[in-house]
Amino acid sequence: MQKIVVKHRLPDRVRLKVPTGSGFESAVCRLSEYADNSEGIHWVRPNQVCSGLVVRFDSSLISESEIVRIAGAQSEARAE
DSSP states (O other), X not given: OOOOEEEEEETTEEEEEOOTTSOHHHXXXXXXXXXXXXXXXXXXXXXXXXXXXXXXXXXXXXXXXXXXXXXXXXXXXXXX
């Protein structure tokens, strides 16, 4: 199974590549839900054409690796 990959990063912003067929919409939904229920993620901007997500976050509250884990957890669960 392909993994979610960090394609680009800036301070407090990360662009993720979500492999096609691995639950792109689920990853968007999962991160958006997390953003609605916590203070760590400010917003999630999906681009379904390129299977990408741009996530703006507060690095003092959540790490880039945690964002990748959250996005991937839903994708992996959907693939099973």
